[in-house]
Amino acid sequence: DGGITQxxxxxFRKEGQNxxxxxxxxxxxxxxxxxxxxxxxxxxLIYYSQIVNDFQKGxxxxxxxxxxxxxxxxxxxxxxxxxxxxAFYLCASTPLGNTEAFFGQGTRLTVV
Amino acid sequence: AQKIxxxxxxxxxxxxxxxxxxxxxxxxxxxxxxxxxxxxSSGEMIFLIYQGSYDEQxxxxxxxxxxxxxxxxxxxxxxxxxxLGDSAMYFCAMRELSFGxxxxxxxTGTRLTIIP
Numbered sequence: 001d002g003g004i005t006q007x008x009x010x011x012f013r014k015e016g017q018n019x020x021x022x023x024x025x026x027x028x029x030x031x032x033x034x035x036x037x038x039x040x041x042x043x044x045l046i047y048y049s050q051i052v053n054d055f056q057k058g059x060x061x062x063x064x065x066x067x068x069x070x071x072x073x074x075x076x077x078x079x080x081x082x083x084x085x086x087a088f089y090l091c092a093s094t095p096l097g098n099t100e101a102f103f104g105q106g107t108r109l110t111v112v
Numbered sequence: 113a114q115k116i117x118x119x120x121x122x123x124x125x126x127x128x129x130x131x132x133x134x135x136x137x138x139x140x141x142x143x144x145x146x147x148x149x150x151x152x153s154s155g156e157m158i159f160l161i162y163q164g165s166y167d168e169q170x171x172x173x174x175x176x177x178x179x180x181x182x183x184x185x186x187x188x189x190x191x192x193x194x195x196l197g198d199s200a201m202y203f204c205a206m207r208e209l210s211f212g213x214x215x216x217x218x219x220t221g222t223r224l225t226i227i228p
Contacts, residue, residue: 031214042118042203042220050214058215088155092216097209100147101216103157 002027006091006104013085013111021076021107023091032074033092033101036060043090049074050096078109085111115139116204116219124225125194132179133189133222135204143209146187148178151201151221160202163187191224199226 004025013019023032031050035043045058049068063082068074074093078085088108092101115138125131137146148160163171163178171178179188191198204219 031216033216035218040223043218045215045217048215056215059217090155090157092157094207094214094216096214099145100159100162101157101205101207102159106155108155 004091004093004102004104006089006107008107009105011107011109013109015111016080018080019078019085019109021078021089021091021109023074023076023104025072025074025093025102027093027102028071028095029093029102030071030096031094032068033094034058034064034066034074034076035090035092037088037090037106046076046089085109116206116217118204118219118222120222121220122223122225124227126227127196128193130190130192131194131198131224133191133202133204133224135187135189135219137185137187137204137206139185139206139208141208141210141213145207145209146178146180147205147207148176148187148189149203149205149218150198151203153200157203161189194226196226196228199224 007022033048034046044060046064047066049055065077090106091104094101117136144165146163150158161173161176161178163180175192177190201221203221207216
């Protein structure tokens with residue numbers, strides 16, 4: 001079955017540690033996105049990528065980094081520079097053009 | 113700059129009534145797509161409906177319809193005959209389609225609660 005897989009579902013890290021969230025899709029989609037969602041809030045765009053080896057900053061990129069070495073993979077690293085990393089992180093993918101985005105199940109990151 | 117505005121943080125609606133969730137957008141692009149998603153308490157994002165900027169007819173998908181008023185830059189979601197299972201967060205989103213920009217931006221959402 002095609003889809004987007006985010007792992008792990010829950011992640012705990014100590015303050016000051018970098019952590020990488022995984023996002024894999026087998027839908028052959030060109031564009032991939034990372035969003036952050038805080039409790040009761042909307043989705044804020046962190047980074048997005050339209051093709052392999054290229055990505056653009058979203059609205060809240062500070063303290064995060066990404067890579068797009070393969071079409072199906074778009075990992076997100078939450079660095080120690082991110083001041084308040086505890087949040088729900090959603091990954092999405094879509095073909096280029098006029099179609100809806102497909103989402104993973106999300107990763108809930110808690111930094112203690 | 114792209115911007116989506118949802119002005120209703122929360123709404124309470126009696127079961128079986130219709131409900132309209134507001135969404136306005138701002139873009140200088142002529143070609144764009146508008147989307148509505150539902151997010152239950154489980155956190156998953158469920159795609160509901162899509163409207164293209166060049167579509168002349170309002171989109172409909174079952175109980176969902178999109179009231180698209182291009183001149184007013186609004187894309188309101190209408191849910192007919194609401195059900196208890198419609199209780200969730202609802203997000204409006206826009207994607208500009210000019211070459212080189214596939215940015216997909218979401219509004220802050222509306223929490224809909226259906227009352228039995």
